[in-house]
Amino acid sequence: MTSSEHPPAVAEPTHSSSRDAAMLALFAGLLPVWRRHMATARTQSETAVGQMLKAFADIGPHIDMAERQSEQINDALAQPLDGIVGLVGACAHLLAPLVKDPRVPPEHKAAADSALDLVRRAVGALEQISKPFQHETQMVAEQVDHMYMGFQYQDRISQMLGLVEGDLQKLQTALENQDGPVPELADWLQTLESQYAMSEQHRDHVGNVNRVAPSESNETTFF
Known part of the structure; x- marks a missing residue:
């Protein structure tokens, strides 16, 4: 057999080329999850930044209104005889002897009743002022809750990015260790998933928006 009849020699894959191919496969599996x-x-x-900006913009007018109404209520309550709440009862108590005295002319009794009625209406007007004040206070509390939720979102984001950052560092270490074995993709992903604390992380891990991890509760824990 001549040299031309021999089949061409096939180069055996080197350790370096096999490792490079394995690392490429590892990258191909990990990068979509990180993305x-x-x-x-x-x-x-x-979303968090938008909610906080809107909450700060909305809370200003409500705080101003609450302050104005608070001043009105404080002025109304700054009365003698234990304040507005006891004013009607105090007036009725003081006028009772006059109204019951048979020597007092009827027109004087009617005048006393009219004065007491004016006090009742004044107290009623103050109560009407207090109702919108309570509403404005409630609106302020709701906006504060929205801002608090926004800060919680920042904590969630910090957890997510911190985990990805640590995994990137782990990959860098594996790349620098040229003589070490190539990590298995399945083992790597299993270790990564074991560190998740939120349902969104489990969902993104498999790329399925309808999937919720079975061990995940409805509440999110913030560390």
């Missing part, structure tokens, strides 16, 4: 985590963190960050 989804980063996209979720970005979306939640934008």
